[in-house]
Amino acid sequence: GRLFVPVSGKAMTQDGASQFQEVIRQELELSVKKELEKILTTAPSHEFEHTKKDLDGFRKLFHRFLQEKGPSVDWGKIQRPPEDSIQPYEKIKARGLPDNISSVLNKLVVVKLNGGLGTSMGCKGPKSLIGVRNENTFLDLTVQQIEHLNKTYNTDVPLVLMNSFNTDEDTKKILQKYSHCRVKIYTFNQSRYPRINKESLLPVAKDVSYSGENTEAWYPPGHGDIYASFYNSGLLDTLIGEGKEYIFVSNIDNLGATVDLYILNHLMNPPNGKRCEFVMEVTNKTRADVKGGTLTQYEGKLRLVEIAQVPKAHVDEFKSVSKFKIFNTNNLWISLAAVKRLQEQNAIDMEIIVNPKTLDGGLNVIQLETAVGAAIKSFENSLGINVPRSRFLPVKTTSDLLLVMSNLYSLNAGSLTMSEKREFPTVPLVKLGSSFTKVQDYLRRFESIPDMLELDHLTVSGDVTFGKNVSLKGTVIIIANHGDRIDIPPGAVLENKIVSGNLRILDH
Numbered sequence: 001g002r003l004f005v006p007v008s009g010k011a012m013t014q015d016g017a018s019q020f021q022e023v024i025r026q027e028l029e030l031s032v033k034k035e036l037e038k039i040l041t042t043a044p045s046h047e048f049e050h051t052k053k054d055l056d057g058f059r060k061l062f063h064r065f066l067q068e069k070g071p072s073v074d075w076g077k078i079q080r081p082p083e084d085s086i087q088p089y090e091k092i093k094a095r096g097l098p099d100n101i102s103s104v105l106n107k108l109v110v111v112k113l114n115g116g117l118g119t120s121m122g123c124k125g126p127k128s129l130i131g132v133r134n135e136n137t138f139l140d141l142t143v144q145q146i147e148h149l150n151k152t153y154n155t156d157v158p159l160v161l162m163n164s165f166n167t168d169e170d171t172k173k174i175l176q177k178y179s180h181c182r183v184k185i186y187t188f189n190q191s192r193y194p195r196i197n198k199e200s201l202l203p204v205a206k207d208v209s210y211s212g213e214n215t216e217a218w219y220p221p222g223h224g225d226i227y228a229s230f231y232n233s234g235l236l237d238t239l240i241g242e243g244k245e246y247i248f249v250s251n252i253d254n255l256g257a258t259v260d261l262y263i264l265n266h267l268m269n270p271p272n273g274k275r276c277e278f279v280m281e282v283t284n285k286t287r288a289d290v291k292g293g294t295l296t297q298y299e300g301k302l303r304l305v306e307i308a309q310v311p312k313a314h315v316d317e318f319k320s321v322s323k324f325k326i327f328n329t330n331n332l333w334i335s336l337a338a339v340k341r342l343q344e345q346n347a348i349d350m351e352i353i354v355n356p357k358t359l360d361g362g363l364n365v366i367q368l369e370t371a372v373g374a375a376i377k378s379f380e381n382s383l384g385i386n387v388p389r390s391r392f393l394p395v396k397t398t399s400d401l402l403l404v405m406s407n408l409y410s411l412n413a414g415s416l417t418m419s420e421k422r423e424f425p426t427v428p429l430v431k432l433g434s435s436f437t438k439v440q441d442y443l444r445r446f447e448s449i450p451d452m453l454e455l456d457h458l459t460v461s462g463d464v465t466f467g468k469n470v471s472l473k474g475t476v477i478i479i480a481n482h483g484d485r486i487d488i489p490p491g492a493v494l495e496n497k498i499v500s501g502n503l504r505i506l507d508h
Contacts, residue, residue, distance in 0.1 A: 025066050028201055032062055035203050039194070042207035051208055053232055058193040061221070061368050065352050073309045079297040086282065086295060086326065086384035093262045095271070101261060104268045105155040107245040109336070110146055110259060111230075112252040113372075114139075114171060115164030115190050115220045121398060122438025126167035128252045129174060130439060132395060132404055133411055138252050139174065144414025145258050146183045157259070158184040160235065160247070164220035165192045165210060188233035190220040198356065198364040216359045223251075223330075224350045224370025231343040240336050247339075249332045249372060255404055256393035257331045258415050263385060267333055277338040278379035280304070281331035281387045288429075290319040292327030293373065295384045301377045302384065304328055309351055326384070328373050329392040338379055350374040389427075390418060398442040399430040406452040421453050428452060433461035447490070454495075467492065 036055045043051040098104070118127040128138040136144070146159050163171050168189055175185055192210070194203035195217055205217035226249065230236045246267055250257030267276060280302075282295055293306040310318045317323060342348045350370035357365050376382050393416065395401055403409070408427070409416040418425060436442045447468045452458075454473040462480030467490030474496035480486040484502040488494070 029063060029066065031202060032196075033059065036194070039203065039205055039208055042209075044208075047208065054191045054193065057191050057225075057228055058221075058368075061193070061352065061370075062196075065354070065368050068352060073298065073303075073305055073311075075311055075314050077298055078305065080323075081295055081297045081302060081384065085297070085302055085382075086386055089262075089385055089387045092266045092385060095262070095266065097261055097265055098269065101265065102153045102155050104264055105149065105153050105157055105259075105261070107243065107268060108157050108259065108264060109160055109239055109244045109247045110142075110157060111160045111162060111226070111247045111249045112142055113223045113226070113249065113330075114161040114167055114187075114252045115223070116253070117166050118439070120396070121401075122440065125170045126163075128161075128167070129170065132255070132401065133409075133416070136411075136414075138255070138395075139171075141255065141411075141414040141416075142252065143178050143181055143183055143185075146414075147181050148413035148415075149259055150182045156184065158186060158239070158244075160230075160239075161185065161187045161252075162190055162223070162226055162229065163187050164190045165218065166220065186235055188229055188235050190223075190225050190229050192218050193221045193367070195219050195357070195359075195365040195367050198366050204359075204363065204365055219367045221367065222353060222355075222369030223372040224374060226372050227339055227343055227348050227375065231340065236336060236340060236343075240340065245336055247334050247336060249330075249334060251330055251394065253396065254330070254392060254394045255416050256391040257329070258391075260387075260391070263333060263387075266385075274381055275335070276333075276381045276383045277335040278376050278382040279333040280373055280376055280382070280384050281329045281333075281391060282326040282384045283329055283387050283389050283392050284325055285321050285327050286389075287321070289327050290321070293371070294318070294324040294327050295376075296324075298377070302382045303377045304371070304373045306351070306353070306371065306374070308353055326386060329387065330373060331387070331391060332373060334379070342375075342378055348375045348378045389425075397432075398436050398439060399432045401439070401442065402430055402432065402446075402449065403427060403452075405449045407449075408452050408455075419453065423454070428455040429457045430455075431459045433464075435463055436460065462486070464488070470494070 036059060040051060040055055114126065114128050116127045118125060118130050121130065123130055131137055132141065142159065146157055149155065149157055161171060168187070172187065178185060194205045196203055205214055207214065210218045246264070248259060263279065267279060270276065280295065285292065291307050293304050296303050296305050307315065307318060351374050353369040353371060355367045355369050357367060359365060393404065395404060404416060408419055408422060410419050432442070436445060445465045447466060450466060451471040455476065457475040458472055459477045462482070463485040464478050464480050466488045469491050470488050471493040473494070476494045477498045478486060478488070479500040481501065486499060486502065
């Protein structure tokens with residue numbers, strides 16, 4: 001019988017180890033709880049309830065974070081979604097529109113995710129206030145689109161902005177300029193969660209303030225926070241009380257995310273009589289989108305799988321364009337009644353995204369986030385709709401900004417559409433170098449936006465400027481070496497050209 005001794009010994013140590021880990025986990029939760037209670041005592045009375053809700057929400061998330069380790073999906077269970085669970089947009093459009101489209105529109109609320117700052121493009125303040133086209137900002141275009149809908153169909157579609165503590169004040173100041181528009185605008189705020197020290201896992205913040213040395217101690221916990229925040233703000237109930245039934249949620253920097261009447265009609269008047277509670281617009285992956293989250297079938301439900309949840313060994317397979325052909329555009333159509341029901345049952349389940357950051361002082365922290373689309377598996381009768389690429393036009397960089405400012409697009413009632421004059425429907429690939437990263441530098445380097453109707457590919461690197469009325473065609477590569485400068489002269493036509501070295505054309 002002695003042979004069995006090491007085996008039971010090993011089993012015991014494993015058991016002992018997990019007991020030990022459990023003790024450490026409990027101690028850590030207790031420490032965090034104490035820290036959060038300390039922070040809460042510093043809240044002024046008028047902020048107390050609000051702060052308490054935020055910190056309770058954080059504690060729940062932190063508890064789940066300690067329970068879950070490693071990638072959260074079992075790769076063996078991932079299946080391709082069944083044929084009918086992702087419908088082609090053409091099929092939905094082919095049904096046409098009913099005569100009473102106005103009454104359908106009156107059940108809709110447009111929600112824009114407006115929590116982000118323009119820092120990655122070198123701008124201060126909310127990203128939605130960056131000018132993208134003829135002096136119009138992301139927010140201007142959004143308001144114009146909805147106003148156009150309301151005027152055309154004589155409806156009352158409201159706009160709701162989900163702000164963060166970073167964007168709330170600046171956004172509210174600007175909203176006054178829309179007071180005469182035919183759009184009701186509401187705002188509510190995302191939660192404010194404490195960042196935690198990567199080593200100790202304790203909150204970095206010592207009190208509730210977010211100024212001075214505490215500026216970097218807090219963060220908005222990703223757009224998955226929309227369900228709880230929308231519900232807690234009371235706005236969800238208000239809108240249900242007004243007879244609203246669906247929200248259309250999208251990122252404010254996605255200029256392709258306009259209200260689509262065909263999708264709305266499909267939601268309100270489903271062909272089989274059974275309404276969807278959640279629709280995710282997906283679109284076909286190109287080489288540029290390999291990291292985007294994809295829809296899969298998992299344990300009998302549609303499920304969004306993000307790259308962070310994929311075990312290391314399967315990342316290449318996840319990125320393959322052949323196996324997972326589509327990705328999530330983050331344009332979502334969600335039933336308000338369903339959000340209320342699930343929120344009250346505490347039944348919205350979203351994977352935790354651990355986002356590591358380094359603060360200005362060099363401290364390594366992590367922030368726990370969730371993504372709005374990950375909740376798809378908690379809703380009944382979910383559906384993916386494979387939409388044209390034109391519904392995904394995000395502006396994340398000045399390279400994207402160049403595309404949307406150019407003559408590739410025409411602007412009509414706040415909506416950008418690809419110009420009729422473009423011969424092929426694909427967007428050119430544009431890569432502007434680091435001298436163009438910040439919006440003000442980018443604007444300084446273009447005297448006017450070049451004609452790009454026949455452009456396929458543009459790469460610009462180094463100290464390059466463009467004169468007025470430049471035309472770019474085919475593949476154009478412009479590389480100024482270190483210390484050199486290239487000025488593309490006014491009126492130049494560059495077709496399938498590589499320009500390098502040093503080029504300065506002086507006006508005499």
